Amino acid sequence: MMKRENMTIVHQERIAENIYAMTLTGDLVAEMNRPGQFVHIKITPQADPLLRRPLSLCHIDKEASQCTIIYRKEGMGTTLLSQKRPGETVDVLGPLGNGFPLDVIKAGQTALIVGGGIGVPPLYELSKQLVKKGISVIHVLGFQSKDVMFYENEFVKLGETYVATVDGSCGTKGFVTDVIAERSIFFDVLYACGPKPMLKALERAFPHKEVYLSLEERMGCGIGACFACVCRVSNSKTAYKKVCSDGPVFKAGEVVL
């Protein structure tokens, strides 16, 4: 049964330019299992901003009944969220969506984990769970610049980590695909989350590999009822998948990017 809870903020911190990490506590954490799932947050009880905000789970700590989300302060909703202080509550619906599949890779194999910008957060919980299963992880993280870069040190602790920045202020100058090409990284399964051009480039670059992509789309309800976040399925005029409830993670080729 799906649930909703007023979760309490235990920590909120600005970790890079306009990037915030917020830790919440509540009973809903017991339901949070799969990396790549998201929560749908109503920031204020008032009618403005009206809609919930879908934010992916970055870190799940069952023992402490805590979860952490990382978001970029961009519009009115996330600005209001960034002003919330520990002790305040937010209305959380979730966890929603299907996360990254973990049963497609075995201990001893290698996962390549590729993140772009605000697509990086859910990959942290993914990497933690893969490492726990005895899988080697290699991370390639892309950011616009060093100022908006985050969590690179946390990823280093889990495995080999490479960074690309568009302006060259840290790591390789360019995109995540440049890093992957120049280092000719070997892997068994690729997991990625980030902007659509990045996901498209990865899908094109590894047509014969097992690739899982987490998509982002504007959502209304987050549970599959409003049909706001649909995407097309190849070779069909009417077939579709909903990013919120069928995704947000899809196998490469499953939907049209």
Add this chain to the structure above:
Amino acid sequence: MNRLEVQLPGLSLKNPIMPASGCFGFGREYAQFYDLSKLGAIMIKATTQEARFGNPTPRVAETPGGMLNAIGLQNPGLQKVIGEELPWLEQFDVPIIANIAGSTSEEYVEVARQISKAPNVHALELNISCPNVKKGGITFGTVPEVAAELTKLVKEVSEVPVYVKLSPNVTNIVEMAKAIEGAGADGLTMINTLLGMRIDVKTAEPVLANRTGGLSGPAIKPIAIRMIYEVSQAVSIPIIGMGGIQSAEDVIEFFYAGASAVAVGTANFIDPFVCPNIIAELPTLLDELGIEHISECTGRSWRKSEPSVYCGA
């Protein structure tokens, strides 16, 4: 006595609260949250003869107190709705109001003929007011003669009462309502969304891929109230009111304006439990207002007769 029970053409409702069409799919998603038998009725997502994919994304954009959508009547098509969705809904003790749409009057008639035979469909909602499709939809909803003609055709073939969903995107909604009543409609549902638009300040591009969309949510509530207030005084068929309802207080306001039942739309997206919560809160609110039965509220804002105590100058 059930204080929330309401009788309308074709509909014996245990309470007057139902999710609005397009905001509840075919119920499957919300059945994960609560027992759908709690609802007065369910207005299912608009059904067309063939499956439709709808518009490209982005399909939604937030506005102050509201939301723009341009889904484009995405649905699995008549046969799948009759063969899969409606039978699935039969497990619940709740009447279904089937919202029907089309590009031509022939399509409306065919969908009405077939879907009105389903055992749990107790009424049709004729969707002549969707602002997000190029053909059909709203073109039928903005010219009174065209709307009346379509109502007649659908009435001829439907085995259940027909409610017509009015568009607020007209100059004179009373004239439209009267034409539809004259054509034999059993009831009206109002209002559909208001045509709106948002433009991205950084890119100068429309936010929605469809460019324009339908505005819903609390932002449109005063418009819905005003239109129901006007129409309910001009027609004698019942009105199912909708447009930004979020609370039990909102429900009473719609009744006072002239509605006999209400539908909750956008609020389902924000709080999946909004319908059962409103149903649970209504009796307490009726107590506070000193009202025995919810039906007494219909049209109270304009039915008010002489004040019992004269206190004028």
